[in-house]
Amino acid sequence: MSFKIFSTFTGAGGLDIGFHGNFTFLDTYYPKLNFETIKALELNKQACETLENDNKYFANTDVLNEDITKVNPNDFKDEKYDVLLGGFPCVTFSIVGKRVGLKDDINGKLYESFVGFVEALQPKVFLAENVKGILSANKGEAIKIITKRFEETGYKLKIKLINFADYGVPQLRQRVLFIGIRKDIDDEFNIPKPTHIDNHVTSQEAFRKINKNCVNNNLMKQLATTTAKLEAIPEGGNFKDLPPELAVKALMSNIYRKLERNKPAYTVLASGGGGTWSYHYEEPRALTNRERARLQTFPDDLIFKGSNTEVRRQIGNAVPAVGVYPFAREIERILNSTIKILKKVKKVNGKVIQIRNIDKTLTRKYRKPIKFDRYGYPNLSCYVEVNIRCISLSGVYDKDVAKIKKIMKKKYSNWQNQDEYLWVYNQNSKSMDYVPRDLYLAIKNIHTIPKFKILK
Numbered sequence: 001m002s003f004k005i006f007s008t009f010t011g012a013g014g015l016d017i018g019f020h021g022n023f024t025f026l027d028t029y030y031p032k033l034n035f036e037t038i039k040a041l042e043l044n045k046q047a048c049e050t051l052e053n054d055n056k057y058f059a060n061t062d063v064l065n066e067d068i069t070k071v072n073p074n075d076f077k078d079e080k081y082d083v084l085l086g087g088f089p090c091v092t093f094s095i096v097g098k099r100v101g102l103k104d105d106i107n108g109k110l111y112e113s114f115v116g117f118v119e120a121l122q123p124k125v126f127l128a129e130n131v132k133g134i135l136s137a138n139k140g141e142a143i144k145i146i147t148k149r150f151e152e153t154g155y156k157l158k159i160k161l162i163n164f165a166d167y168g169v170p171q172l173r174q175r176v177l178f179i180g181i182r183k184d185i186d187d188e189f190n191i192p193k194p195t196h197i198d199n200h201v202t203s204q205e206a207f208r209k210i211n212k213n214c215v216n217n218n219l220m221k222q223l224a225t226t227t228a229k230l231e232a233i234p235e236g237g238n239f240k241d242l243p244p245e246l247a248v249k250a251l252m253s254n255i256y257r258k259l260e261r262n263k264p265a266y267t268v269l270a271s272g273g274g275g276t277w278s279y280h281y282e283e284p285r286a287l288t289n290r291e292r293a294r295l296q297t298f299p300d301d302l303i304f305k306g307s308n309t310e311v312r313r314q315i316g317n318a319v320p321a322v323g324v325y326p327f328a329r330e331i332e333r334i335l336n337s338t339i340k341i342l343k344k345v346k347k348v349n350g351k352v353i354q355i356r357n358i359d360k361t362l363t364r365k366y367r368k369p370i371k372f373d374r375y376g377y378p379n380l381s382c383y384v385e386v387n388i389r390c391i392s393l394s395g396v397y398d399k400d401v402a403k404i405k406k407i408m409k410k411k412y413s414n415w416q417n418q419d420e421y422l423w424v425y426n427q428n429s430k431s432m433d434y435v436p437r438d439l440y441l442a443i444k445n446i447h448t449i450p451k452f453k454i455l456k
């Protein structure tokens with residue numbers, strides 16, 4: 001079974017494809033990862049059409065073309081998602097005395113909506129992408145407020161500014177990743193080591209073997225004056241290189257900036273007027289959308305829907321799949337270690353229990369010899385998985401499980417619907433049973449965790 005993703009602000013799905021894997025980019029195959037986007041929530045109609053039209057990466061995705069601020073996350077609460085993806089826009093806060101409020105109405109609402117999804121879905125992990133500016137918003141206060149908020153929601157947060165070029169993306173693109181791991185998951189997210197710091201992929205490599213006639217590779221409409229300007233600008237140059245008769249007034253260095261074939265591209269933009277369309281290093285023209293898609297590491301078999309401007313927007317907005325892939329793999333590792341691992345419990349010579357097929361990621365501290373009770377039975381009547389990490393508890397016999405159930409039913413009339421269960425393998429009844437998480441915590445204080453041995 002795949003880990004279920006609820007994707008928000010999905011765009012054309014670059015981030016999601018990085019989680020799905022099973023794509024090829026520049027002749028390198030990125031193997032399938034165990035994730036599936038079940039729901040994709042996106043406001044932009046054309047981006048939704050791209051997702052709906054695709055029958056490889058989003059074949060099993062239910063695309064919701066809606067405004068996130070108008071969607072109630074509680075409607076999806078029972079669908080039990082493992083991962084929430086998104087990228088709320090950069091927010092700033094107004095801080096007056098001790099009161100903290102959101103400054104920007106639209107972005108503030110989108111941020112609140114994303115937090116609302118985290119609170120309602122309680123995914124095991126969330127990953128959100130943001131622009132570098134979020135680190136300095138409110139002179140660094142905004143990021144503190146955001147961190148506090150996610151921590152209060154029950155997540156351990158890792159925030160990392162990365163340059164996607166260092167992870168094999170042919171583009172200098174700095175972005176901040178927020179990775180939240182639900183606090184009850186006893187694992188740490190390790191930031192993947194950059195793989196390409198000293199060997200960035202260049203724009204020339206990125207454009208290798210583009211089939212001229214492939215989809216989304218049409219040339220942009222271009223004024224003759226634009227062509228004249230581009231002819232006057234050398235590779236790697238920009239508007240500052242224009243002769244007086246072609247000069248334009250501009251402030252930003254990326255205006256009419258041409259790529260350099262032996263370097264990664266500069267950041268691909270989603271929108272903007274004349275001079276911001278990213279320009280070929282050799283030919284006097286704007287890049288085609290397929291070239292832009294290559295710089296964003298979209299696989300060639302993803303077809304974008306919409307006008308040139310809309311496709312440019314979808315591509316420029318994206319999180320590069322290749323860059324996020326190692327992050328997704330690390331999240332997959334964490335989720336795998338929480339999967340049910342009880343496979344086989346065996347008695348040998350009446351005394352020794354072998355636990356086979358045990359998750360190899362079990363920490364050493366649980367690899368201890370079994371204790372036996374005074375009747376010679378292992379002091380181990382059930383195994384409890386906590387988020388699905390295998391821990392054994394002593395002294396929870398049939399009658400105790402019944403007692404526990406009774407107490408819990410009293411305490412929570414709907415306890416069967418609690419989000420978190422501990423699966424208990426009851427050795428006596430040879431059945432699986434479950435108890436809620438907070439009960440586990442209570443039992444843990446009463447009972448000692450017995451020592452047991454894991455034989456591989």
Ligand SMILES: C[S@@+](CC[C@H](N)C(=O)[O-])C[C@H]1O[C@@H](n2cnc3c(N)ncnc32)[C@H](O)[C@@H]1O
Nearest residue numbers: 009010011013014015043044067068317318319
């Ligand atoms: C930075 S892009 C996300 C890109 C995407 N993660 C990817 O990797 O391709 C943000 C997306 O949020 C969408 N969006 C903006 N406001 C929204 C809203 N109110 N509800 C839903 N989606 C919204 C935009 O249309 C845009 O596609």
